[in-house]
Amino acid sequence: MKTRVADLDFELLIPYEQLEKRIREIAKQIGEDFEGRSPIIAGILTGSFLFVADLVKNLDIPVEVTFTKLASYFGGTASTRKIRDDFDLTIDIKGRHLILVEDIVDTGNTLHYLVDKLRVREPATITVCTLLLKPNAIEVSIEELKYVGFEIDNQFVVGYGLDYREQGRSLMGIYQRVG
Numbered sequence: 001m002k003t004r005v006a007d008l009d010f011e012l013l014i015p016y017e018q019l020e021k022r023i024r025e026i027a028k029q030i031g032e033d034f035e036g037r038s039p040i041i042a043g044i045l046t047g048s049f050l051f052v053a054d055l056v057k058n059l060d061i062p063v064e065v066t067f068t069k070l071a072s073y074f075g076g077t078a079s080t081r082k083i084r085d086d087f088d089l090t091i092d093i094k095g096r097h098l099i100l101v102e103d104i105v106d107t108g109n110t111l112h113y114l115v116d117k118l119r120v121r122e123p124a125t126i127t128v129c130t131l132l133l134k135p136n137a138i139e140v141s142i143e144e145l146k147y148v149g150f151e152i153d154n155q156f157v158v159g160y161g162l163d164y165r166e167q168g169r170s171l172m173g174i175y176q177r178v179g
């Protein structure tokens with residue numbers, strides 16, 4: 001299936017049914033790993049909003065849900081490596097189990113910045129969960145990365161929360177750039 005977002009062409013890479021199935025598996029794993037611990041699920045906006053929603057719907061442990069907002073792409077198709085901190089977590093995370101939920105880990109710079117920033121607030125643990133990972137794009141390794149939905153090639157993708165120039169977030173599937 002093909003689609004156009006702004007001035008670029010994309011084709012379907014991961015249909016929503018496959019995302020749903022994988023998210024159910026991740027939720028089950030998190031439920032087992034954090035049984036009896038009531039973690040804080042902190043989504044990184046904007047890209048993770050649909051993933052966080054589907055993930056928490058499938059969790060069978062009590063969780064708190066909150067968000068922080070960072071930006072790093074600024075309308076292009078490659079990471080600028082500059083991070084803009086738009087809004088911070090408002091929940092006190094001291095002594096708590098924190099699960100950061102990201103749409104995609106590309107260079108790893110965004111998560112590295114965020115984990116460093118949050119560590120000084122002394123959460124009991126920090127764990128990272130990402131729907132997508134581009135293993136060949138990683139520049140900074142993230143020790144806290146424990147849950148990965150899908151590994152993809154080093155190509156630009158949109159859909160299911162991810163955007164190109166703020167468009168394409170509502171596509172129900174992951175679409176990769178063609179041409």
Ligand code: IMP
Binds near residue numbers: 073162
């Ligand atoms: P990193 O700091 O290079 O790891 O980039 C992480 C952020 O860049 C992600 O949270 C996304 O918001 C954005 N990003 C990375 N790759 C893509 C992509 O292929 N499509 C859309 N956004 C992306």
Ligand code: MG
Binds near residue numbers: 046
């Ligand atoms: Mg993001």
